[in-house]
Amino acid sequence: DIKHYLSSIQLLGAPHGIHAPNSIFAKFGKNWKFSDLGADIPQFGNTSLNFTFEGTDVGIIVRRGDYRATLYVEIDSKPANMLPLTANGESYQILTSPDLANRVEIIHVATNLEMGKHVVSIRAERGWNQWAIVGFSIGNKPDISTVIIALVTSVLLFVISLTYIALNNVLIRKYINQSISYLNNRAHLLTTICFGLLFWMSAGITWGQKLPQLFYKQNELIPIAITTISALTYYASPWLIISLTSLLTLLILFMIRPSIALAMIALVIPFYLYPKAMFERVFSTTEVFTLLALASTIARQILFANKKSTEISYFRFKLSNLDKGVLIFGIISSASIFGASEVKVALTELRVIIIEPILFYILIRITPLNKKELIRISDYFIVGALLVAVIGVYQYILGVNLIATDDGILRMRSVFGSPNNVGLFLGRALPISMAMAIVPSSYFSRMRRTFYAFAFLLMLTAILLSFSRGAILLGVPFAVISVAIYFYGKKSYVPIFIISILGLILVYIFSPQLRMNTINNQTFGPTFFRINLWKSTISMIADNLWTGVGLDNFLYAYRGKYILPVAWQDPNMSHAHNFVLDFLSRLGIFGLASIIWIIYTFFKHVSIKIKTTNDPIYRAITIGFASSMINFMTHGLVDASYWFVDLAYTFMMTLAIIQCIENTDISVNDKSN
Numbered sequence: 001d002i003k004h005y006l007s008s009i010q011l012l013g014a015p016h017g018i019h020a021p022n023s024i025f026a027k028f029g030k031n032w033k034f035s036d037l038g039a040d041i042p043q044f045g046n047t048s049l050n051f052t053f054e055g056t057d058v059g060i061i062v063r064r065g066d067y068r069a070t071l072y073v074e075i076d077s078k079p080a081n082m083l084p085l086t087a088n089g090e091s092y093q094i095l096t097s098p099d100l101a102n103r104v105e106i107i108h109v110a111t112n113l114e115m116g117k118h119v120v121s122i123r124a125e126r127g128w129n130q131w132a133i134v135g136f137s138i139g140n141k142p143d144i145s146t147v148i149i150a151l152v153t154s155v156l157l158f159v160i161s162l163t164y165i166a167l168n169n170v171l172i173r174k175y176i177n178q179s180i181s182y183l184n185n186r187a188h189l190l191t192t193i194c195f196g197l198l199f200w201m202s203a204g205i206t207w208g209q210k211l212p213q214l215f216y217k218q219n220e221l222i223p224i225a226i227t228t229i230s231a232l233t234y235y236a237s238p239w240l241i242i243s244l245t246s247l248l249t250l251l252i253l254f255m256i257r258p259s260i261a262l263a264m265i266a267l268v269i270p271f272y273l274y275p276k277a278m279f280e281r282v283f284s285t286t287e288v289f290t291l292l293a294l295a296s297t298i299a300r301q302i303l304f305a306n307k308k309s310t311e312i313s314y315f316r317f318k319l320s321n322l323d324k325g326v327l328i329f330g331i332i333s334s335a336s337i338f339g340a341s342e343v344k345v346a347l348t349e350l351r352v353i354i355i356e357p358i359l360f361y362i363l364i365r366i367t368p369l370n371k372k373e374l375i376r377i378s379d380y381f382i383v384g385a386l387l388v389a390v391i392g393v394y395q396y397i398l399g400v401n402l403i404a405t406d407d408g409i410l411r412m413r414s415v416f417g418s419p420n421n422v423g424l425f426l427g428r429a430l431p432i433s434m435a436m437a438i439v440p441s442s443y444f445s446r447m448r449r450t451f452y453a454f455a456f457l458l459m460l461t462a463i464l465l466s467f468s469r470g471a472i473l474l475g476v477p478f479a480v481i482s483v484a485i486y487f488y489g490k491k492s493y494v495p496i497f498i499i500s501i502l503g504l505i506l507v508y509i510f511s512p513q514l515r516m517n518t519i520n521n522q523t524f525g526p527t528f529f530r531i532n533l534w535k536s537t538i539s540m541i542a543d544n545l546w547t548g549v550g551l552d553n554f555l556y557a558y559r560g561k562y563i564l565p566v567a568w569q570d571p572n573m574s575h576a577h578n579f580v581l582d583f584l585s586r587l588g589i590f591g592l593a594s595i596i597w598i599i600y601t602f603f604k605h606v607s608i609k610i611k612t613t614n615d616p617i618y619r620a621i622t623i624g625f626a627s628s629m630i631n632f633m634t635h636g637l638v639d640a641s642y643w644f645v646d647l648a649y650t651f652m653m654t655l656a657i658i659q660c661i662e663n664t665d666i667s668v669n670d671k672s673n
Helices: 002-012 145-167 170-207 221-236 240-256 258-271 285-303 321-339 343-366 371-398 419-437 446-466 469-509 526-543 554-562 579-612 616-635 645-664 666-672
Strands: 017-019 026-028 033-035 038-040 048-054 057-064 070-075 091-094 103-110 117-125 133-139 276-278 281-283 402-404 410-412
Touching (some): 057 117, 281 285, 371 419, 371 645, 419 469, 419 616, 526 579
Antiparallel strands (some): 038 133, 070 091, 070 117, 402 410
């Protein structure tokens, strides 16, 4: 009878297909509620359910949204093989949607199970009134390996047979030869047309008018002043026509003096969070200046292509190992888009954190720069960092734009959204100003050295007022000590001892603000959340080792799947807070390999330059940027390293300037020759 038939089916389990929550194969606790929306998790009582099925794959159809709930899932009393694990070895699924939007989706919890009957057991934690359980999905994967082998063998035999027939048939062979001859003639015609177009384009450039060489041979003050005024007018003007006119002026000035364009980009790097509104949209000044510099470089190359000059030609230089590393890094980052679940945000990060910083790198590399122009780029970068420090200290004195911790400690954030970003950015600029301040007085004026020393002290003050533990305990000490070691070598133990004593005194003074008593607390607080974040990231990497989760997809993968239930209070983590885990989780093993190769090659260049250069200024710049990179690695062990606009630009600028020194430092070239 029907009753006996249904009971026999229930003994077997749910077959392949989609099944509703009220299926005869599901057993819920008595407090669960059901409707057309699905099954609702009870607030009190038994929150468990079992579902019996026959198949190799199982998924749960859930309703996700902006709420907190966790499903603990077992398959035959074992963890589900497609879900992350807690510290206790339980497999779990977070029901918070990655983008916090309401959605219904299938969560695949187990795959490649043995054929036969299985039981999925689910225990829900929170999530009532959300009708979270919508259904179950069962799949069967047949063994198709034998079919694939037979199919591949058949195709190979067919191709071999077809090739043999074609090569032994006179008519087919004649047709192939005629086709090759026809395509060859068309290729010659296309080549002729291309060369003709190139000839007429070059003739037009040769006989046309050149861009007026305004200010080209003037002193430095006039073009710098006009460029600065134009940049300020562009940003501050409320009228669109004036802003556009200022942009056009900047484009012309950047064409005339490309080195000033690079310096202006270095100046505005930290102000990317303060965009300019135009055409009902907002544009970052860093982005606008980068694209203007690129456009001016291309226009300059086209207009002055026929000019006889001893300058290094744009687009004509031998790729160095660092160039190749940056190129590979860019390619891997671009390819990661195809594996990203949130493509829109991935494309945005590709543009502003990969492509545009690499464009800045390329512009520095291909622009002929002399010693004075290289120093200007470095100086403008320090000026930008000094402005960040001045704004932050001023705000701290007034008590505005500060962030208070749970303990009531006020932290400075200046132009950034977080105090930690102050420590990250100023930590990169601090060793550069320190190294330049140590240059012997016979090479720099007293005023210039005083400026570098003042910038160093004010940036250090700003870092201390940000109370960024990563900067104060790791990034800054290692960067400052590395400057001393690079400058003094074996005699550096005295300055290192002095620096260490001063550092310990500062840490002791600021220990309450640095919350030193919470560093070892692994049950609550920043250390607790950081450790759980790293555990979740390792699970994320294990599932996406080769490709990563994609650019700017860390937040969505972490919040939507990998966050540990005990870390629910801090779900909005956009990066792994460790540079190794960060590159692995975003780009996979090849992305990490590319950045390791870049860092290794960078320090190889640095080591050679410090040993071979006789120019104290070049040596100081090299030491400063090398120590900045050490800050990148040490502070990056516990916080961000690359994946912010200012940090990405700084990283690429550091790589490019070190290589430009090799092209402009005559003493290095003389020694190598």
